[in-house]
Amino acid sequence: MNNELKTIDMEQTLFITDLDGTLMRNDKSISEESLSIINGLIKQGMTFTVATARSVSSLQHIVEPLDIQVPLVVRNGTALAAPGTLDIIEKALFTDDEIGRLRELLTELPVCGFTSIWNGNEMKKVFFDGEHSLGIQKYLEERPGEKGIILVGGVDEMFAGDVGYITMIDDKEKLDPIYERVKKLKGWETVLQKDSYADEYWLELCPENSTKAKAIVKLKEKLGKKKLVVFGDSVNDIPMFQIADAAYAVENALPELKKYATGIIASNEEDGVAHFLRDVIQV
Numbered sequence: 588m589n590n591e592l593k594t595i596d597m598e599q600t601l602f603i604t605d606l607d608g609t610l611m612r613n614d615k616s617i618s619e620e621s622l623s624i625i626n627g628l629i630k631q632g633m634t635f636t637v638a639t640a641r642s643v644s645s646l647q648h649i650v651e652p653l654d655i656q657v658p659l660v661v662r663n664g665t666a667l668a669a670p671g672t673l674d675i676i677e678k679a680l681f682t683d684d685e686i687g688r689l690r691e692l693l694t695e696l697p698v699c700g701f702t703s704i705w706n707g708n709e710m711k712k713v714f715f716d717g718e719h720s721l722g723i724q725k726y727l728e729e730r731p732g733e734k735g736i737i738l739v740g741g742v743d744e745m746f747a748g749d750v751g752y753i754t755m756i757d758d759k760e761k762l763d764p765i766y767e768r769v770k771k772l773k774g775w776e777t778v779l780q781k782d783s784y785a786d787e788y789w790l791e792l793c794p795e796n797s798t799k800a801k802a803i804v805k806l807k808e809k810l811g812k813k814k815l816v817v818f819g820d821s822v823n824d825i826p827m828f829q830i831a832d833a834a835y836a837v838e839n840a841l842p843e844l845k846k847y848a849t850g851i852i853a854s855n856e857e858d859g860v861a862h863f864l865r866d867v868i869q870v
Contacts, residue, residue: 597632597868600814601807603660603827606639606649608783608820609837610860615784617649621861626654628864634810635864638664638799638817638827640791642703642710643673644735657810662703662710663778663823664802665751665793675708677805679797681750685774689753689792690746692769697742699723699762700755700790704748711735713745722756722787755790756782762790780822781841791823800826818852818860819844835863 604610611617629635637653638660639646646661646668658667658676666678681689693700697715699722704711714723716738730736739745755762759781766779769792776798779790807815817824817831820840828834828847836848837859845851853859 596814598634599812600634600816601657601803601810601812602633602635602816602818602864603638603803604635604818604860605820605824606637606641606646608839608855609818609824610637610855611649612856613784615649617652618858618861621858622652624858624861624865626652628868629654629656633864633868634812636660636670636806638803638824640823642712643668643675644709644733647673658806660799660802660806662752663776663791663793663797664799665797667802667806673708675705678705678751679794680705681775681794685794686746686750688772688774689769690742692772693753693755693765695761695765696745696753696755699757700753702745702750703752703754705751706735706748709735710751711737711748713737713739713747715742715745716740720757720761722758725785725787726756751794753792756787757790759788762788766790778823783821798826799823800830803827804830818863820855835860 625635634657636655636657636659640663642662655670657670661668667676669676698718699720701712701714704713712735762779770777775792775795777792779788781788815831816833817827818835820837822841822843824844825847833849835850835852836845837852838854852863
């Protein structure tokens with residue numbers, strides 16, 4: 588544990604945590620103990636929010652019990668959502684030129700992926716109505732009747748609208764060559780990482796300069812905070828670890844992330860984030 592945190596003025600610090608695998612337990616919930624500790628600290632003046640790859644629709648029921656008072660970083664930094672309402676207050680989009688290039692590069696997308704297209708405040712998830720990878724099949728089976736999931740007949744329809752995110756889910760060996768193909772090119776941010784709860788891998792692309800780290804820097808400046816403390820578990824948290832004053836990986840975090848951590852805290856199953864905050868923040 589880093590004792591330096593005990594001397595940080597809580598009023599000048601922004602605390603940000605990842606959700607899946609970090610604040611959330613393996614059953615995809617935030618424990619009552621974590622909720623109680625964090626909400627208590629917020630009432631005492633802690634500026635706290637989350638940075639997640641989740642969309643607003645999949646996030647709402649999770650963060651509703653949290654008394655977050657500042658914007659949330661969603662969709663891996665491609666958007667900021669207002670506290671409480673989760674209305675989108677900023678968002679990033681692919682340009683027409685980038686969409687044209689991605690359509691040519693991601694020939695496997697109809698089988699193993701989907702696009703996320705802004706529809707007002709929400710993102711609709713657009714899938715090809717045909718054969719899918721096991722990862723996409725599982726994704727759809729776990730969300731029967733979910734609002735915003737749309738099946739279409741062709742690639743043109745998958746890219747029709749304000750595209751802000753592209754997701755592919757499959758085995759690592761199938762996604763690796765696609766990742767190598769797109770990561771070297773400019774115009775977008777690319778992350779390949781293992782699912783926090785399963786064996787599948789996720790390849791995610793979002794507009795250039797839209798990462799958790801870059802969104803957090805903007806938020807920190809808007810809030811006038813001098814210090815940044817972050818928590819995470821996976822490779823998409825590396826950029827925000829690199830820009831933080833202090834960065835803590837939960838015990839269950841990937842080794843790739845732990846290399847960038849100020850310290851290691853208890854696991855997500857042991858309420859590591861909440862217990863750490865309780866122990867180091869002096870009100």
